[in-house]
Amino acid sequence: MTDLAADTRTVVVERDFAHPPEKVWRALTQPHLIEEWLMQNDFQPVVGRAFGLSAEWGALTCEVLEVAPHSTLAYTWTGLGLESVVTWTLTPSGAGTHLRMEQTGFRADQDQAYYGAKAGWPRFFKKLDQVVAGLD
Template identity: 40%
Template sequence: MSFTLNLDYQYTAPIEKVWSALTDPTKLAKWVMENDFKPVVGHRFQFRQKPTEYWDGIVEGEVLIVDEPSKLSYTWGTGQEKHTVTWTVQDLGDGKVNLHLEQTGISNEQALNGAKYGWGAMLGQLVKLFE
């Protein structure tokens, strides 16, 4: 059995700014982790942070879909966990954007809760890029 995480966040920002926050490695480093991301299908990349006693600090990924400015998908792998992360960006009008995250392939409830907590914290940081 695998779990899927779905989160929606609304931001007051132009859709291009939200897209840039998802695809620009300098901006990603401010709200996710240091990285060598490129929005190019097939590009392999890493998100990196300081290792802990429980984790080496590396998330391996490969870009699967780039449909600017509305959809971005990549693999997200750490340890035995291999997931797919898909971002869908929707312009709601009046300068508002809905950012939908779907993370599939989560192996257990503990990993699901960890992903929900982690993305919640990171998406809270994302808003600072739009102020």
């Protein structure tokens, strides 16, 4: 039996936000805000709940794996042949939040998905920062 984790790649993006974890958390968990920076969705931060993400290029099916308010959020990210897990970690830092996103599960034969994620997540982070900056 092979170790599947050893045969997969991971995309990690980290960024400091000049906003408290509570604000960043809202943008990561409220459907109308998620739609502004990521995709259309029917997300609810409830462990075990299935939800969908959709964009002009296709749709993903997801399931919430972990919810620790203002700290950790994890969910599956499945579609177009990709079975991965996205984990968000929020850490207070000075007057703001250090946000780390890790997407695991890219197989060696999934270069398009892997490089697409490497290019796409930094753009999503930029939009996320704009959404969070606009919150009261």
